[in-house]
Amino acid sequence: MAPIILYNFDPSPPCFLVRVIADILGVELKKIPIKDITKEMAAPEMTKKNPQRTVPTVDDNGLYLAESRAIASYLISKYGKNDFLYPKDASKRVLVDQRLYFDTELYKSFEVVWAGDFFAGFVPKHDMDRLILGLEILNRMLEGKEWLALDHISLADYATAATMAALEYIPHLKLDLSKYGNISRWLRRVENSFPRYAEFKKIYSDSVVALMEEQKKQKQAQRK
Numbered sequence: 001m002a003p004i005i006l007y008n009f010d011p012s013p014p015c016f017l018v019r020v021i022a023d024i025l026g027v028e029l030k031k032i033p034i035k036d037i038t039k040e041m042a043a044p045e046m047t048k049k050n051p052q053r054t055v056p057t058v059d060d061n062g063l064y065l066a067e068s069r070a071i072a073s074y075l076i077s078k079y080g081k082n083d084f085l086y087p088k089d090a091s092k093r094v095l096v097d098q099r100l101y102f103d104t105e106l107y108k109s110f111e112v113v114w115a116g117d118f119f120a121g122f123v124p125k126h127d128m129d130r131l132i133l134g135l136e137i138l139n140r141m142l143e144g145k146e147w148l149a150l151d152h153i154s155l156a157d158y159a160t161a162a163t164m165a166a167l168e169y170i171p172h173l174k175l176d177l178s179k180y181g182n183i184s185r186w187l188r189r190v191e192n193s194f195p196r197y198a199e200f201k202k203i204y205s206d207s208v209v210a211l212m213e214e215q216k217k218q219k220q221a222q223r224k
Contacts (some may be wrong), residue, residue: 002026004075005031005059007046009037009089010207013107014068015056017159020200021072064180069100069159076155086155095149099141099156107133107163114170118215142182146189151191159188165201169208 004022006194007077008015008031022029034040034055048063050057065071076086085091109131128146139161141148149156163183163185166176177184 003030004061005030005032007032007034007041007055007057007059008182009034011054011211012055013162013204016165016200016204017068017162018056018058018075019203020158020162020197021075021155023200024085024194025075025081027075042107046109056189068162069104069155072155072159073100084152084154085158087112087150096154096156099130099149100159102137102141103156103160103163106131106138106160107166108207110163110166110170114166117170118212135183138219139180139182142186145182146186148186153190157186157190157193161187165174165204166208168205169212 004027006015006022006029008016008019008029008032019029021030037053037055040046041055041057046057047053049059050066052066054066056066056068058069058071060074063076073086076083078085082091086096101165109127112127113123113131113172116127147153147157148160164183177187191201
């Protein structure tokens with residue numbers, strides 16, 4: 001069977017999630033690098049595969065999928081040796097799903113704040129307040145718990161940890177995780193959950209730094 005094709009953008013937290021989950025499962029990915037998401041994903045061939053024109057997009061032998069959490073749950077359900085990360089039992093799976101839906105909203109809050117901060121140099125108070133509220137809720141969700149949804153690590157933990165990795169790179173946010181003790185302790189547990197996590201996070205982090213430097217140079221050139 002041909003490897004699953006991943007249309008990948010290294011600085012993307014959702015792509016980071018898919019790469020991590022595939023590695024945990026031992027699923028081979030053929031990564032197709034995307035350099036300009038807006039342009040390349042708008043090509044007719046890619047629009048047909050993913051009308052949303054977003055990354056990650058995967059092609060599993062003609063099955064095209066978008067949205068990182070949907071892709072990750074599919075990979076676990078089809079290729080996982082067990083249902084440890086995404087349970088088949090409805091009463092357990094719904095707990096993971098609920099946290100994944102929460103993470104979707106948390107990530108949207110991050111995107112708004114990051115875009116405002118980086119491109120406009122200004123974030124409206126209500127947008128920042130929404131992000132901070134999301135962090136406070138996440139901290140409450142972890143009160144007295146080691147993991148976000150179940151009594152062991154699950155897809156919800158990996159997805160939300162990818163979002164938290166993104167928060168480190170809002171240029172002027174200067175997020176102090178010490179204010180959120182439950183989150184900071186939980187992140188350490190996630191990062192120690194399998195040996196190659198640090199390697200994948202470094203790839204993501206290095207690519208974000210490089211992207212931000214490139215965009216900074218472009219903005220400076222435009223001012224000249």
